[in-house]
Amino acid sequence: MTDTASKPGQTEVWITGIGLATSLGEGLDANWAALQEKRINVDEKGFAPYIVHPLMPVSFDSQIPKKGDQRQMEAWQRIGTYAAGLALDSAGIKGNKDILSKIDMVVAAGGGERDLNVDTGVLTAEAKGANAPGFLNERLMSDLRPTLFLAQLSNLLAGNIAIVHGLGGTSRTFMGEEVAGADAARIALSRIASGESDIALIGGSHNGERKDLMVLYEFGDFNLKDKFAPVWARKDHAGFALGSAGAFLVLESRAHAEARGAKPFAKLSSVVADLARRKQPGDMAATLEKLWAKLPKREGKGAIITGATGAEPATSEERGFLKSHADFPVRSTGTMFGHAMETQFPLGMALAALSISRGALFPPNDSTGTEIEMQGAPTQIVVVGAGHWRGEGMALVEAV
Amino acid sequence: MTAPRDKLGRPVVVVTGMGIMTSLGAGKADNWAKLVAGESGIRTITRFPVDGLRTTMAGTVDFVSVDPFSSTGLSERMAELVTEEALDQAGIGAKGDFPGPLFLAVAPVEVEWPQRRELGRAVGSPDFTYDDLLRISGGGKYSAYHHRFMFGSVAAYLAETFGTKGSPISLSTACASGATSIQLGVEAIRRGETDAALCVATDGTVNPEALVRFSLLSALSTQNDPPQAASRPFSKNRDGFVMAEGAGALVLESYEAATARGAKILGVIAGCGELTDSFHRTRSSPDGKPIIGCMNKTLADAGMTPDQIDHINAHGTATPENDKMEYNTTSAVFGDLAQKIPVTSNKSMVGHTISAAGAVEAIFSLLTLEHQRIPPTINYDNPDPTILFDVVGNKARDARVTAVMSNSFGFGGQNASLILTREPA
Numbered sequence: 001m002t003d004t005a006s007k008p009g010q011t012e013v014w015i016t017g018i019g020l021a022t023s024l025g026e027g028l029d030a031n032w033a034a035l036q037e038k039r040i041n042v043d044e045k046g047f048a049p050y051i052v053h054p055l056m057p058v059s060f061d062s063q064i065p066k067k068g069d070q071r072q073m074e075a076w077q078r079i080g081t082y083a084a085g086l087a088l089d090s091a092g093i094k095g096n097k098d099i100l101s102k103i104d105m106v107v108a109a110g111g112g113e114r115d116l117n118v119d120t121g122v123l124t125a126e127a128k129g130a131n132a133p134g135f136l137n138e139r140l141m142s143d144l145r146p147t148l149f150l151a152q153l154s155n156l157l158a159g160n161i162a163i164v165h166g167l168g169g170t171s172r173t174f175m176g177e178e179v180a181g182a183d184a185a186r187i188a189l190s191r192i193a194s195g196e197s198d199i200a201l202i203g204g205s206h207n208g209e210r211k212d213l214m215v216l217y218e219f220g221d222f223n224l225k226d227k228f229a230p231v232w233a234r235k236d237h238a239g240f241a242l243g244s245a246g247a248f249l250v251l252e253s254r255a256h257a258e259a260r261g262a263k264p265f266a267k268l269s270s271v272v273a274d275l276a277r278r279k280q281p282g283d284m285a286a287t288l289e290k291l292w293a294k295l296p297k298r299e300g301k302g303a304i305i306t307g308a309t310g311a312e313p314a315t316s317e318e319r320g321f322l323k324s325h326a327d328f329p330v331r332s333t334g335t336m337f338g339h340a341m342e343t344q345f346p347l348g349m350a351l352a353a354l355s356i357s358r359g360a361l362f363p364p365n366d367s368t369g370t371e372i373e374m375q376g377a378p379t380q381i382v383v384v385g386a387g388h389w390r391g392e393g394m395a396l397v398e399a400v
Numbered sequence: 401m402t403a404p405r406d407k408l409g410r411p412v413v414v415v416t417g418m419g420i421m422t423s424l425g426a427g428k429a430d431n432w433a434k435l436v437a438g439e440s441g442i443r444t445i446t447r448f449p450v451d452g453l454r455t456t457m458a459g460t461v462d463f464v465s466v467d468p469f470s471s472t473g474l475s476e477r478m479a480e481l482v483t484e485e486a487l488d489q490a491g492i493g494a495k496g497d498f499p500g501p502l503f504l505a506v507a508p509v510e511v512e513w514p515q516r517r518e519l520g521r522a523v524g525s526p527d528f529t530y531d532d533l534l535r536i537s538g539g540g541k542y543s544a545y546h547h548r549f550m551f552g553s554v555a556a557y558l559a560e561t562f563g564t565k566g567s568p569i570s571l572s573t574a575c576a577s578g579a580t581s582i583q584l585g586v587e588a589i590r591r592g593e594t595d596a597a598l599c600v601a602t603d604g605t606v607n608p609e610a611l612v613r614f615s616l617l618s619a620l621s622t623q624n625d626p627p628q629a630a631s632r633p634f635s636k637n638r639d640g641f642v643m644a645e646g647a648g649a650l651v652l653e654s655y656e657a658a659t660a661r662g663a664k665i666l667g668v669i670a671g672c673g674e675l676t677d678s679f680h681r682t683r684s685s686p687d688g689k690p691i692i693g694c695m696n697k698t699l700a701d702a703g704m705t706p707d708q709i710d711h712i713n714a715h716g717t718a719t720p721e722n723d724k725m726e727y728n729t730t731s732a733v734f735g736d737l738a739q740k741i742p743v744t745s746n747k748s749m750v751g752h753t754i755s756a757a758g759a760v761e762a763i764f765s766l767l768t769l770e771h772q773r774i775p776p777t778i779n780y781d782n783p784d785p786t787i788l789f790d791v792v793g794n795k796a797r798d799a800r801v802t803a804v805m806s807n808s809f810g811f812g813g814q815n816a817s818l819i820l821t822r823e824p825a
Contacts (some may be wrong), residue, residue: 025464028655045492050534072681105676109572110551111508111510111551111655112508112509112510114510118532119516119530120528120529120530120533123516123517123519123520123528123533124520124526124527124528126517126520127520127521127523127525127526127527127528128526131448132451133451134449134451134452134453135452136513136608136610137449137450137451137452137453137608138451138452138608140608140612141453141454141612141615142454144609144612144613144616145616146616146617148613149613149614149616149617150681150682151618152508152510152573152613152810153508153572153811153812154508154551154572155572155574155810155811155812155814156681156811156812157809158676158812159681159812159813159814160681162676162677162812162813163600163678163679163680163681163813166678167676167678168675168676168677168678169675169676169689170674170675170676171573171674171676171812171813171814172571172573172584173571173572173573174552174569174570174571174581175506175508175509175552175570175571175572176550176551176552176555176568176569176570177550177551177552179552180551180569180570182567183567183569186567187569190591190593191587194591196587196591211530211531211534212511214534214537215511215533215534215537216545216546216549217546218534218537218538219537219542219543219544219545219546219549220543220546220547221536221538221539221540221543222546223538242807273566273567274566274567275556275559275560275566275567275568277560296661303782338437347571387552389546389547389550390550390552390556391552391567392567393567
């Protein structure tokens, strides 16, 4: 198994910056306030019968000052470039050329944002009899915007972040749905822990308000329909509601952070990930148990923040795993933020670090009893991310 | 006898298995024979109609069948075949039980036109909206398309087939992806996390929309006739790259683990470097600093100096801008040596295999080291007078080659270089 855990003598890695732009708002205070008030932002009408958690509108200009840059991106990239800027601000390194010129970036990304008018136009024309051999070619040549391609390429989220915020270290983009977010953190952590890197920006972004994505997930009947319910209350009405969100974190070696006087939100102690075969019932839960056992010892006041999707059978399997760790209060980001796919794991890490730094876990929001109240300040939060289809990841975020 | 650790005290990373597929054919033997003979794999596209396209040729892999066809399906099948070849050669682990992680460079995945058209037909009326497509997508009829078009689908398939360990990583750094997959493997071994890594890169995306997308960015050659002469790296009349398909797989191991099990060592990944260009989405910074920095970082990583590099396997896409930039930046790093070190671009023959290129060209570089023979850059009849590389033009050249630098530069400011050697430095 590949994993990353701090070993004796290895560098301690701190989370020194967090950037959030979600359906609940932008920035740490707005998201924290909404969580305290158990406020959920869902749109049951705009994409009916499908449900989404739409992005709370932000002024992109404040993080992406050039309109030309904004025009070169589609929504998912704008959300991510914006949230990445917030994370750099939060870490106090925005505009710091010395640091930004060497910062390493690992981004978890999807891509492929399509022009629905072009797609529908081609298909309806074909339905009406357009069947010349070059019909598709000609329509695509004339109808596709030349810059749309760049808004579709997965690695162009990282590319846009580099351009807009002036990042000049390394840049890697991981794909592969939910677990890509865990793997991005895992690789960045292992590079810093081993001394290959001092500081890294990791995260992802997702535009959930996309019908082309809904088609893809509808193929597998994964979309939540008709009525919103908390993730744990969807057993007979399974599915996820896509969420728009950008979540980025600055990870930094303790020495690098201390040298520049940066304060940590929390410590990232370990990130582990695996690929359960999910052929038999119980496969996924067994993999989650294996990952749980690989995390460093939990002796403090623990909690779990999970990105459980609401899709089945994954969510039921995960519920079984959580039941065997019932002493850890659980919170579901899927209930509060919707499902932001590659971004869900970084979002969970961000909320774990935020909860530790604010000395409280945010309140439960669940009618099934899976989420219970927590008294006192958490010192260890396990972030769980099990994909709706494949991939399992886990991280341990701890108080410094 | 060589040391198991490099100058920086890290485990030396060696290659013990390689598999390759390009438009020239399947496998190392076939590819190498055609490559040194100066054959081109570029041909007029027959997979789909080319009416209305500005570019009508590509380096397609037509000898691998996938049913039902999709670009992602072809990428997966090619990746599987080259991995089988690499594992065969390496003789590592057991069948379905590779003792390390998978790093896969793969083109971004999305639902493709054949499937979209199937939906369009299934609506059953000539007037419909996107909502109608969405409405009929559920119910389980198309569940296979969900699985096919997950970004992680190819990696998951390979991980299960070959039994790689842990969470397989699917990555994209555009045209540098193949190099990045190798770099991730090298780093994992150097950190001591694993003794072996499987690095695979694959790209089967010659489809109408992909061609149109690159066409609209004016990146592709339009010298369609004859197709074999379209890709003209370092020539005055070069006019863009030629899209191509292919895949490469490398088994990486620590020198210590490879020698302990008596494996044949095919070469060494002596250095990797990577540097982001934040200038523009598709163009390099005019001062070339990020590429220069990338090459310098790679030399430093290998603990080598420019005079120790005796061959450059260029990115050499044959776009007007890339080749000029590559010469200028190479000159900045190598000084006068830039005009003396033999340089070649495999893309003149196999085209630009995009996500796979970094791995495909790393394998060709390792074969160059093995055979002590540099494959030619074909179509080099009209040299660009401003590019003063010693291009290995048109005919393969026997040469003493001990260390090769292989470069990959991609959209989104992605720059990555590798240094490959015969023996540990």
